[in-house]
Amino acid sequence: xxxxxxxxxxxxxxxxxxxxxxxxxxxxxxxxxxxxxxxxxxxxxxxxxxxxxxxxxxxxxxxxxxxxxxxxxxxxxxxxxxxxxxxxxx
Amino acid sequence: xxxxxxxxxxxxxxxxxxxxxxxxxxxxxxxxxxxxxxxxxxxxxxxxxxxxxxxxxxxxxxxxxxxxxxxxxxxxxxxxxxxxxxxxxxxxxxxxxxxxxxxxxxxxxxxxxxxxxxxxxxxxxxxxxxxxxxxxxxxxxxxxxxxxxxxxxxxxxxxxxxxxxxxxxxxxxxxxxxxxxxxxxxxxxxxxxxxxxxxxxxxxxxxxxxxxxxxxxxxxxxxxxxxxxxxxxxxxxxxxxxxxxxxxxxxxxxxxxxxxxxxxxxxxxxxxxxxxxxxxxxxxxxxxxxxxxxxxxxxxxxxxxxxxxxxxxxxx
Numbered sequence: 494x495x496x497x498x499x500x501x502x503x504x505x506x507x508x509x510x511x512x513x514x515x516x517x518x519x520x521x522x523x524x525x526x527x528x529x530x531x532x533x534x535x536x537x538x539x540x541x542x543x544x545x546x547x548x549x550x551x552x553x554x555x556x557x558x559x560x561x562x563x564x565x566x567x568x569x570x571x572x573x574x575x576x577x578x579x580x581x582x583x
Numbered sequence: 584x585x586x587x588x589x590x591x592x593x594x595x596x597x598x599x600x601x602x603x604x605x606x607x608x609x610x611x612x613x614x615x616x617x618x619x620x621x622x623x624x625x626x627x628x629x630x631x632x633x634x635x636x637x638x639x640x641x642x643x644x645x646x647x648x649x650x651x652x653x654x655x656x657x658x659x660x661x662x663x664x665x666x667x668x669x670x671x672x673x674x675x676x677x678x679x680x681x682x683x684x685x686x687x688x689x690x691x692x693x694x695x696x697x698x699x700x701x702x703x704x705x706x707x708x709x710x711x712x713x714x715x716x717x718x719x720x721x722x723x724x725x726x727x728x729x730x731x732x733x734x735x736x737x738x739x740x741x742x743x744x745x746x747x748x749x750x751x752x753x754x755x756x757x758x759x760x761x762x763x764x765x766x767x768x769x770x771x772x773x774x775x776x777x778x779x780x781x782x783x784x785x786x787x788x789x790x791x792x793x794x795x796x797x798x799x800x801x802x803x804x805x806x807x808x809x810x811x812x813x814x815x816x817x818x819x820x821x822x823x824x825x826x827x828x829x830x831x832x833x834x835x836x837x838x839x840x841x842x843x844x845x846x847x848x849x850x851x852x853x854x855x856x857x858x859x860x861x862x863x864x865x866x867x868x869x870x871x872x873x874x875x876x877x878x879x880x881x882x883x884x885x886x887x888x889x890x891x892x893x894x895x896x897x898x899x
Binding site: 532 | 602603606609610613614617619621624625627628629630631635638639642643706
């Protein structure tokens with residue numbers, strides 16, 4: 494995915510989290526995780542938790558995003574197909 | 584194998600872990616800093632997310648055209664949702680009100696019926712569609728004075744059937760529409776007696792010879808039961824080539840809508856044709872007998888004639 498599209502996705506996810514459109518944020522995050530590594534989502538989680546002052550207690554969003562990224566990295570290889578030339582078909 | 588447009592030349596299985604490690608290190612450091620210095624991460628977040636925060640606030644609070652449009656649309660959507668839920672709630676409430684009104688009307692009807700001292704109001708426990716047989720189960724039994732043979736009414740005078748089995752707290756009612764049930768009916772209109780038989784499914788029929796005028800809506804009563812209007816003719820089956828014509832009768836209320844019935848406490852007296860004939864003859868005899876008039880006034884001249892006339896009257 495191009496950098497520009499990734500950036501728009503990340504901005505959109507961040508805006509959805511700030512504007513409290515959580516379902517849309519989750520759906521976009523899942524799509525983003527499928528298409529990319531998704532480490533940026535943890536960064537966004539950290540930023541949003543900082544925005545909501547969550548680091549004074551438990552940074553829930555950071556933990557959730559980290560768990561999502563780990564799970565996606567475990568699951569994603571099972572969902573990808575490879576050609577005979579060792580090419581990834583996504 | 585077909586190649587897709589999204590096919591990549593990169594090999595996922597041989598991906599380097601360098602990028603992966605660097606990301607983990609960065610994130611661990613940031614999280615640690617956040618946990619150690621929450622104020623710092625909060626300030627950084629506030630600065631980084633300021634544009635997004637500003638945009639969100641603008642969309643939520645601005646009076647400009649576009650955010651107002653978005654807000655009004657969202658408000659309208661939420662208002663529609665709340666109205667839908669309100670309608671659903673009111674629909675449920677209205678349904679309860681209608682049910683209570685209907686029950687109230689039925690109870691009022693039964694109350695009119697219960698004005699008669701010899702009736703009790705009973706609730707219908709089971710209908711023919713839920714019972715194995717074409718019977719009606721009611722919640723009044725021997726303890727309430729219901730006996731076998733008691734007539735069962737819907738409303739004041741519309742008779743429905745006869746109690747055929749009574750237990751302590753419940754009874755079973757054999758319907759006039761049950762298959763095999765036979766009785767005598769009187770049809771108001773042509774004013775003729777006829778036999779009525781149940782055909783099941785809440786329908787009974789009367790059979791009459793051709794030529795007797797029966798029409799839709801004519802009332803059918805059961806003379807054996809006092810106040811016993813059974814129902815009205817809802818269909819006439821008449822073929823000129825057949826010797827008989829049939830009128831189909833249904834009770835005024837459908838079986839499935841029966842909630843309350845009234846039960847007469849005096850059983851229907853079943854009388855055979857012979858007994859009825861005897862009673863009619865006896866009544867005629869009584870009316871023609873001159874027992875109250877001194878016979879001696881008519882014939883004082885001959886004692887023999889008086890005796891013979893008394894014997895003649897008695898024999899009649």
